[in-house]
Amino acid sequence: MPEVPAVPRGIGLNTAVDAVFAPGGPLSLALDGFEARAAQLEMAAAVADVFADGGVLLAEAGTGTGKTLAYLVPAILSRERVLISTGTKTLQEQIFFKDLPVLRDTLGIPFTAAYMKGRGNYLCLHRFEALRDGPAVHSREDAIAIEAIDEWSRQTETGDRAEMEDLPDDFPLWPDIAATSENCIGAECPRFSDCHVTQMRQRAAESDVVIVNHHLLCADASVRQSAFGEVIPSCRFAIVDEAHQLEDVATQYFGTAVSNYRFDDYARTVTPPTRSATTSTTCVTARGCSSPRSRCCGSRPAPAPFDQARGRPTAGSGSPHPCSNALDPMRPCSSARWRRSRRRSPSRRTSRKT
Numbered sequence: 001m002p003e004v005p006a007v008p009r010g011i012g013l014n015t016a017v018d019a020v021f022a023p024g025g026p027l028s029l030a031l032d033g034f035e036a037r038a039a040q041l042e043m044a045a046a047v048a049d050v051f052a053d054g055g056v057l058l059a060e061a062g063t064g065t066g067k068t069l070a071y072l073v074p075a076i077l078s079r080e081r082v083l084i085s086t087g088t089k090t091l092q093e094q095i096f097f098k099d100l101p102v103l104r105d106t107l108g109i110p111f112t113a114a115y116m117k118g119r120g121n122y123l124c125l126h127r128f129e130a131l132r133d134g135p136a137v138h139s140r141e142d143a144i145a146i147e148a149i150d151e152w153s154r155q156t157e158t159g160d161r162a163e164m165e166d167l168p169d170d171f172p173l174w175p176d177i178a179a180t181s182e183n184c185i186g187a188e189c190p191r192f193s194d195c196h197v198t199q200m201r202q203r204a205a206e207s208d209v210v211i212v213n214h215h216l217l218c219a220d221a222s223v224r225q226s227a228f229g230e231v232i233p234s235c236r237f238a239i240v241d242e243a244h245q246l247e248d249v250a251t252q253y254f255g256t257a258v259s260n261y262r263f264d265d266y267a268r269t270v271t272p273p274t275r276s277a278t279t280s281t282t283c284v285t286a287r288g289c290s291s292p293r294s295r296c297c298g299s300r301p302a303p304a305p306f307d308q309a310r311g312r313p314t315a316g317s318g319s320p321h322p323c324s325n326a327l328d329p330m331r332p333c334s335s336a337r338w339r340r341s342r343r344r345s346p347s348r349r350t351s352r353k354t
């Protein structure tokens with residue numbers, strides 16, 4: 001590890017950032033193949049301005065510029081709590097496991113960091129124990145995987161399934177043992193205090209740098225609107241990396257999708273009212289019919305003839321509702337009377353049978 005000079009204190013943020021990226025500065029000593037990059041320095045200075053003066057910065061720079069360090073250096077030097085959102089889990093891990101350790105050694109400033117993924121990435125201790133200790137009805141492959149998860153679960157600090165590199169992405173039992181909201185029984189859980197999700201929240205709440213991804217950011221924002229269940233702690237500053245992906249993700253969480261299939265699906269749920277399927281007590285098959293539903297024949301009136309000249313049905317025309325109860329609510333209509341008489345007349349039924 002090279003000997004790195006600490007960032008001089010008591011100077012402005014911009015000056016401190018310049019010093020970090022300067023040739024012969026701390027970063028050049030810590031980073032293999034370091035080169036002074038004008039675009040990176042320009043972006044770092046612009047980010048530092050926002051931390052110093054507030055506002056919003058929209059920055060775009062070519063691939064490989066070193067944008068990650070360009071925002072991480074001023075963010076950490078500012079000593080503010082910062083939320084960073086990335087498009088991919090891979091970048092989350094790169095920042096947490098690669099870039100931040102370099103800066104921890106380089107900047108001479110102590111800071112804490114946490115990365116947060118969606119709940120589905122974490123092992124639910126309660127569910128897993130129930131599965132492990134329950135009746136063994138698993139295939140041989142699943143039984144081997146359960147044993148491996150058991151071993152890992154005893155030493156993992158995060159419970160993030162990404163640590164289990166050999167676990168297949170489509171491991172069929174994972175949905176049953178993931179710490180999703182659907183699986184979680186909340187504060188009643190006997191493992192609540194050592195639950196990985198509880199601990200992830202606590203770590204994030206105590207960290208200077210909180211790294212999330214756009215999916216979690218949007219999921220959290222959508223529950224924040226109802227002021228319930230948010231997991232991301234409040235931060236004064238937010239940096240959205242790979243921001244070109246945010247639009248698609250935000251659309252998934254806040255948009256409305258329309259398709260032929262969904263129209264079909266809605267149409268299937270809207271069935272015409274029937275006497276047995278509705279709780280309404282009056283007939284709704286025709287305007288003006290106030291028959292008790294139990295007495296209504298359920299028939300629909302014939303539609304009004306179409307007026308070609310006006311381009312609409314003829315006003316006030318069309319056949320009256322065939323149910324006579326439209327006029328006399330207490331009098332069963334003829335078809336209802338007929339059905340009732342059939343039910344009540346055993347002799348008639350018998351005669352029909354024979």
Ligand SMILES: Nc1ncnc2c1ncn2[C@@H]1O[C@H](COP(=O)(O)OP(=O)(O)OP(=O)(O)O)[C@@H](O)[C@H]1O
Pocket residue numbers: 031032033034035036037040061062063064065066067068069
């Ligand atoms: N000044 C520098 N000199 C040498 N290497 C650098 C410098 N700054 C960053 N790097 C390295 O360059 C690589 C790319 O950096 P980074 O991931 O930040 O690029 P980027 O601008 O975000 O690109 P992309 O748009 O592809 O995401 C990293 O490995 C990083 O450590």
Ligand code: SF4
Pocket residue numbers: 123124125126127178179180183184185186187189190191192195196197198
């Ligand atoms: S608190 Fe919820 S997610 Fe955590 S272990 Fe218990 S049931 Fe699982």
Ligand SMILES: [Mg+2]
Pocket residue numbers: 067068241242
């Ligand atoms: Mg990048």
